Structures are given as C-alpha cells and as structure tokens.
Amino acid sequence: MQKSQINQSQYINTQQIPQKNQVPADAVNMELRRRLWDGQLPIKVDLALNDTISIEKPRSLYIMAPRENYFFYILNEVKSLFDPYVSSDRKDSYDNMWFDFNNTPLKWNVPIGVQFDTIVGIKNKQKDLPWCLTFHYKDFPEEINIHLQGLNFLKYHYINSLKESHNLRMGQGSEILNIQRKDEERMIQGITQHNFENFWEVNQPLCDKNVAELKKYAIRVFCNKHHTYLQPNIEVNSTVDPDKNPLTVTLGDVLAETFPKLFEPQLNDKGDIEIVKKREFDVIVQGVEAEFSTPMYWLSLNLAYLDNFIYISFHMS
Helix, strand or coil: CCCCCCCHHHCCCCCCCCCCCCCCCCCCCHHHHHHHHHCEEEEEEEECHHHCCCCCCCCCEEEEEECCCCHHHHHHHHHHHHHHHCCHHHCCCHHHCEEEECCEECCCCCCHHHHHHHHHCCCCCCCCCCEEEEEECCCCCHHHCCCCCCCCHHHHHHHHHHHHHHHHHHCCCHHHHCCCHHHHHHHHHHHHCCCHHHHHHHHHHHHCCCCCCCCECCEEEEECCCCCCECCCCECCCCCCCCCCHHHCEHHHHHHHHCCCCEEEEECCCCCEEEEECCCCEEEECCEECCCCCEHHHHHHHCCCCCCCEEEEEECC
C-alpha cells in the first residue's frame, strides 16, 4: 500500500528554538512515524531462470514488504520458497544472493522504499505495482553492490550507518558506541521482526534531538541515473548567515545550495522567494513528492529512515 500525500502543515513545529536538550512536544508526530513504519510495498519475486536445477518452474512469491526496512527482512520467505529449486551448495551461499529489478541490481544496505522511489519514481509507481523482482543465488554484480556476507550483515551495516548519521548530526558518535548490548539487540530485533515498539523505544532518544544540539543534517541523495549516493555537507547553523533561525531552513534551501544546476530561487506570484526545479523530475521523500517548503529540522525528526538519515530520491526520465 502506497502512502497518500502527507499534509506537512499539520505537523510542522513553528515554535522558537527551545532551551537546549528539550524537544517541543508538537515537533515529533508519533502517529506519522507509525504510518511510515506500517507503509508497505506489494512485491512479486521470481527465481532467476539460470539458478534453477528443477524441470518444474517455481511459483512466484507475492509479499508485502515494509518500505522502511531492508531486503534482508523478506529473505527467509524468499529462500523458503526457492531453496528446493537450486543446487544444495547455493542454499547457504549468502554472499552471492541478490535481487534485481529490470536488470538493475538492488542493494541489501539501502531501505526498500528508497530504492523503489529512486528507480520507479512517482509517475510510474501504479503501473509498476506489484514491484516485480528477480532473486539470484549466483552471478553477484560485484562492481556496484555490497555482498550480503552472512546473517550478521544487517546488524553490522545498520549500526555503522547509524553511527555515521549520529556523527554528522551530533559531531561525535559516543552515544551510539555506548549503547548497552541489550538495547542494541532490541533495536536490531525491532528491525528484523518489524516491531515498532522495540525499535523506537531505543531509537527515539537517539533521533529526537533539539535543533540547538545538531551540528549537521544527515542526508543521502539517490538518483536513478547514478549507482552511488551523494551526501550533502549541510551545517544546521549557517556559517554564511549565522543570524538565520535554523528552524526556518527548508528542504528547498538545502537542494538549491547542493544542486544549483537543478534548483533555483524564484519569485512567486505573491512576491515571495521559493525554490523551484530547473527541469522536470521527481523529488521524493518517504514515498511522496517532496514539498520544498518543509523545514529540515521537521524532516530530520519525522521523515528520517531507521538509521536516522533523511533519504531523498531523484527520479529522472
């Protein structure tokens, strides 16, 4: 099920910067977090024809996959269906397993929804549902992907990504390094079992920081024309204009600063400056067309993914 357009104005915090270490009660919308957590994509998975050793063709797997989670989450169900059709030496060869969509390899360490938004876009999403993928046990595309590397892959890459986002946001990662083992395991269990309460009870104090504490925004931008992502270097408190209230910095401001060839400021009919695209393409955050007027601080609290990065998808024709 795809998400409907989110009315940002219902949730945006417009208060003045509060005292340090306090996050206003209306800055975080837990109902919205739950809606994003529950957002799912209908996926159809077929086994690659050159992987099967059986005369009988396996049936397709139809599954609802959480947008915020990773392909690791559906791996058990995929393997349960397809393992009987492949040679025994392939069944536990995790480092050679991968998915593709229309011959485009998909990534184990990037959220499912981010990859769908980037590759499919907004305009094509209805005709591409269910999302038809192919699962492979061999011929891993080494040059553009990261191996699954066994069952501990998710924990290793997720914690590293969480550390990276925390380093950007807070200027240091000691809070992640000092997480108690039981809390780390509970967070990972929340992801692997898709348990909202388990995950957010641990992640909430890591995510919900006052704007006065933040150093930079943790952002990753993906584009369907490139295999790698770009990570903008955006200071929360502008060095160019130190008097600018960080609560007023918008997604459009960040995009125009980072991608001046794609975005520009323009006067609208009311005489106000707004950020517009120089060419037509989709800009997507959490499955919906991004509103450039959305404050970055609000985005970081409410629309970040599980590793506390804000993922922005560009889909170009």
